Amino acid sequence: xxxxxxxxxxxxxxxxxxxxxxxxxxxxxxxxxxxxxxxxxxxxxxxxxxxxxxxxxxxxxxxxxxxxxxxxxxxxxxxxxxxxxxxxxxxxxxxxxxxxxxxxxxxxxxxxxxxxxxxxxxxxxxxxxxxxxxxxx
Numbered sequence: 001x002x003x004x005x006x007x008x009x010x011x012x013x014x015x016x017x018x019x020x021x022x023x024x025x026x027x028x029x030x031x032x033x034x035x036x037x038x039x040x041x042x043x044x045x046x047x048x049x050x051x052x053x054x055x056x057x058x059x060x061x062x063x064x065x066x067x068x069x070x071x072x073x074x075x076x077x078x079x080x081x082x083x084x085x086x087x088x089x090x091x092x093x094x095x096x097x098x099x100x101x102x103x104x105x106x107x108x109x110x111x112x113x114x115x116x117x118x119x120x121x122x123x124x125x126x127x128x129x130x131x132x133x134x135x136x137x
Contacts, residue, residue, distance in 0.1 A: 027059035031113075039116045043109040051091060052101035058110070061102055072099055 031040050032055065044054050052060070056079075064075040072095040080093050 027062040028056060031055055031059055035120060036113070036117070039113065043106075043112050045104070045106050045109065047104075050101065051097050054101075054105060054109070057098065057101040057105055058113075060098065061105065072102075 030036060040055060047054055060075045060079055063078065064070060064072065067074060073093075076093050076095050076098050079098075080091055084090055
């Protein structure tokens with residue numbers, strides 16, 4: 001195996017490890033952190049307090065998408081465990097509420113946040129990583 005192939009394989013394994021260790025709590029902290037909070041709040045739809053508010057639903061959905069399991073049941077189970085471990089009251093592990101909340105997430109919100117996150121990443125890329133030092137937008 002060539003050195004480049006080994007490097008690529010190592011990077012892929014590192015990415016897989018990060019993806020498997022991603023949970024909704026980590027995503028929630030990112031979404032409500034200083035770099036994204038104002039953008040997240042600007043994109044939030046009108047909503048009433050429910051079991052799955054938009055920010056929590058989005059963080060669960062991101063973790064679900066990154067999970068090897070990928071099921072709604074795992075997403076809800078993980079959230080329920082996190083709540084109990086954080087000292088919050090136990091909640092139902094039925095998936096219906098989460099699935100409905102996920103359907104209420106505006107596509108525009110998700111796509112806007114994805115673009116905004118991409119711009120944040122682009123701003124922090126070292127020049128030596130750029131092709132001939134250029135932005136590739």
